[in-house]
Amino acid sequence: MNWLLSNFGSTFDFAAAGAVLAMGLFVSLSTGVLSFAPIPFAAMGAFFTSYLIVVHDWNFYVAAPVGVAVCAVFAYALSFVLLRMDSHYLALATIALILMTRILVLHAGDYSGGVFGRSVPHTVPTYVLYGLLVVSALALASLRKSRYGLAAEAVRHEPAVVATLGINPIKVQRTGFVVSSILAGLAGVLLADLYQYINADTYSSDLAFVSLAAVVLGGAYHWGGAIVGTAIYALIPKLLSYAWPDQQNILNGVILVVIMLLLPGGLVDPYRRAQRAERRAKERSAPPDRIVTAAAAEEAR
């Protein structure tokens, strides 16, 4: 146990913060919006919070909520513009936001630390980090069961049908977008705290790609996928790096391709589980019982 913690403790810590970010990506994805906006929101949360802490000597527990709230307000305003766009256009627009954020950070001088970046004091205890991860996960779990969760899933699959049922798909997506920015802002703050140093390149398009990869790897149809995906994507390269220390990036890429090919639905896939439960129910009671299958599918949800 001690060996495990001393070797993987920090890997787990980064994975915990990364998982919050991945959940942010997942939330907008779960309303059918492929958006990389969580990355600029992570940057916004991190730079705003660290500015308050470092320059104005604010307490972390006051500064962080303010930083995250700023993200939410910005996200709400931006959603009116961004959510009008179709999928690929929105993906590109949010990648453009990442690039623009980078340059704004570079030239914001004292507000961001500019080209020199900013040192951030490490203040978050481990239990708070994992506590926030659990709280985020619980929040998403309860959202999933809520009216909003049902609407989100419907919007993802059939926005036209949802609109005919009198639910505004854009409104559902806006809620998802704001929730996603809150998680992302929080993740940005946590990552900054763990790195203890942030600059314009900390929240890059590479981070966006790797986070999205973690979400889909873990399973893009359940919030647990974001956590499992991030953990796997942090641990496997770490383990393999003992065997091949120099080829980490190559291994990351190969792992990604192989897992996606073997498990196209991701590791946590409620639909596959539902199908399996259905099959098992069929085997148990032939001829197949419709009520049992529906119950099994409901249970797997």
Next chain:
Amino acid sequence: MNLLVQQLINGVIIGAVYAVFAIGFALAFAVQGVLNLAYGAYATVGALVALWVHTSLGLDFYVALPLAIVATAAMSMAVDQVAFQPFRQSENGLLGPIITSIGVLLVSREVTRIATQAEPKQYGPSFFSQAVYKVASFRIPAAGLFAVAVAVVTVIGLHVLIRKTPFGASMRAVGADAVSASVAGLSPRRTTIYTAGIGGALAAVAGVTAGLTLSNVSFTLGDSLLLSGFAAVVLGGFGDIRGAFFGAMTLGLLDILGAQYLSTAFRDVITYGAVLVILIIRPRGLFGEVRYGAER
């Protein structure tokens, strides 16, 4: 006034480089049905293969470019079959291939980083003429002329290929609906493989011309091309070669004029800000969506 014209020329040259790349990217999206984030890596590979053929084998430009094209086309076809083909039967249509393309991007970037020892390189005068022609008082580098010529030939050639030939018809059919295309007696798989090859060839050409016009070949060459190419395709609208061409030209001009008249430091902010504004006004791109390739 002279400065403006000179910068317009520079913008057209940059736009021409973007155009070849953007056309290949759009083609991959329309026919292969993949938002291929590894497409920039193809351009890097093409540029580096050409450099390697020239410096290590001592062969000149007219051998190096075709070899780079062949190598990159082969890579593109192999990646398509290994990383994208398995998703074509499944429901995870759009997201799965994006992820595997990220995987390919990571691998390819690392391999090219190791191969170049992360150092920026140049083609040099023995590879391609460094001449700069003077027309009136305007300077036009030979590499720039080459880039523009290649872009024009590519646009016209591909437009004719797609609109006027039987193979082009099968590309459009497969792009629109692979199942119906196979019912009509076409082989979607063969068409897709050939299209992947064409896409790889275009990426190699774009990579080499980018290396020539920017006088810089490094393992990150493709990353900036990918973003510009993506932006150009978004501006011009997916699904039409001419749209991608005009989108790329617009982007090249925005790039150069923004840097000249507004701010060099905020160059990318201006370019992508303009793209964002255009998307806000026209959420489906400048020219709307003329689809022959539907989402799959």
